[in-house]
Amino acid sequence: MTEMMSWRMQEEGWRKGPWTPGEDKLLAEYVAMHGEGRWSSVASCSGLKRNGKSCRLRWVNYLRPGLKKGHLSPQEEGIIIELHALWGNKWSTIARYLPGRTDNEIKNYWRTHFKKKEKPLENQKKRKYEVQLNHNQEHQRGPEIMNDNTTLPYAEEIDRGLFTESSQTTLQETNQMIINDQQQQQNPSVMAQDVARWWDTVSEDGLWSRFLWNNLDSDHPNQAVMEQPFQMLDSLSMN
DNA sequence: AAAACTGCCAACCGCCTCCCC
DNA sequence: CGGGGAGGCGGTTGGCAGTTT
Numbered sequence: 001m002t003e004m005m006s007w008r009m010q011e012e013g014w015r016k017g018p019w020t021p022g023e024d025k026l027l028a029e030y031v032a033m034h035g036e037g038r039w040s041s042v043a044s045c046s047g048l049k050r051n052g053k054s055c056r057l058r059w060v061n062y063l064r065p066g067l068k069k070g071h072l073s074p075q076e077e078g079i080i081i082e083l084h085a086l087w088g089n090k091w092s093t094i095a096r097y098l099p100g101r102t103d104n105e106i107k108n109y110w111r112t113h114f115k116k117k118e119k120p121l122e123n124q125k126k127r128k129y130e131v132q133l134n135h136n137q138e139h140q141r142g143p144e145i146m147n148d149n150t151t152l153p154y155a156e157e158i159d160r161g162l163f164t165e166s167s168q169t170t171l172q173e174t175n176q177m178i179i180n181d182q183q184q185q186q187n188p189s190v191m192a193q194d195v196a197r198w199w200d201t202v203s204e205d206g207l208w209s210r211f212l213w214n215n216l217d218s219d220h221p222n223q224a225v226m227e228q229p230f231q232m233l234d235s236l237s238m239n
Numbered sequence: 240a241a242a243a244c245t246g247c248c249a250a251c252c253g254c255c256t257c258c259c260c
Numbered sequence: 261c262g263g264g265g266a267g268g269c270g271g272t273t274g275g276c277a278g279t280t281t
Contacts, residue, residue, distance in 0.1 A: 018249070018275095040266060052266070057250070060268095092269060107270075108248055 015049040019058055023048055027055055028063055061102045068100035072109060080106055081114075 030046040036059065039052030048055065076098055083094045091103035098106065
């Protein structure tokens with residue numbers, strides 16, 4: 001875009017607010033012709049009076065092919081809960097493992113369904129746990145074992161039966177991973193790397209999704225199958 | 240019936256990182 | 261090397277619809 005055009009756009013002002021069907025059509029035509037990316041040139045090429053960020057967001061969250069509409073399934077809910085327990089508010093990272101769902105959607109879902117359930121006391125405990133992890137990292141040692149189970153992600157929600165059975169299963173497995181790690185006195189940053197490596201490995205060939213789906217769909221998860229990923233994690237962390 | 244409240248979701252904002260010149 | 265632009269990300273807001281009081 002020339003300097004003059006850029007100046008003119010700012011002078012005239014970008015359009016804001018809800019997108020119209022006409023704008024959607026222009027954006028979709030632009031992407032069909034030029035592909036995704038180079039969002040800042042959408043305005044000059046298509047005539048849309050929207051800035052690049054707005055165009056990208058509209059495409060990613062609404063127009064992109066393959067997006068799923070409607071409520072999240074219990075399986076998707078379980079994945080979100082587990083991955084959030086692992087990674088926190090890494091919405092875009094979590095969204096990569098939910099095909100057809102956007103980070104915005106997951107973020108909104110989380111905020112409406114779970115955020116308010118975090119009570120101040122639990123936040124304090126989580127904070128205490130985080131502080132201890134940081135302290136231990138600074139002193140080159142792993143986290144100390146904490147006997148208080150409520151410091152684990154969503155332990156109380158599990159106790160109170162706030163999650164569906166399928167969600168609970170995956171969540172308890174996640175918590176078990178954390179407990180295992182604490183018992184091994186492992187450095188938390190190393191654990192995070194191991195989990196990421198393990199995840200990349202198993203997600204590449206679909207092993208993880210098969211494992212998760214098999215067990216989410218089952219009323220009686222197969223113990224041997226359930227242990228596979230954690231054995232893999234153990235072997236990775238020994239390297 | 241209407242006001243207040245709540246849930247939901249699209250979209251914006253500000254910050255950060257990456258990349259190119 | 262560093263400055264600036266583009267894109268990505270997480271937090272937040274605003275508005276609409278449904279529900280409750």
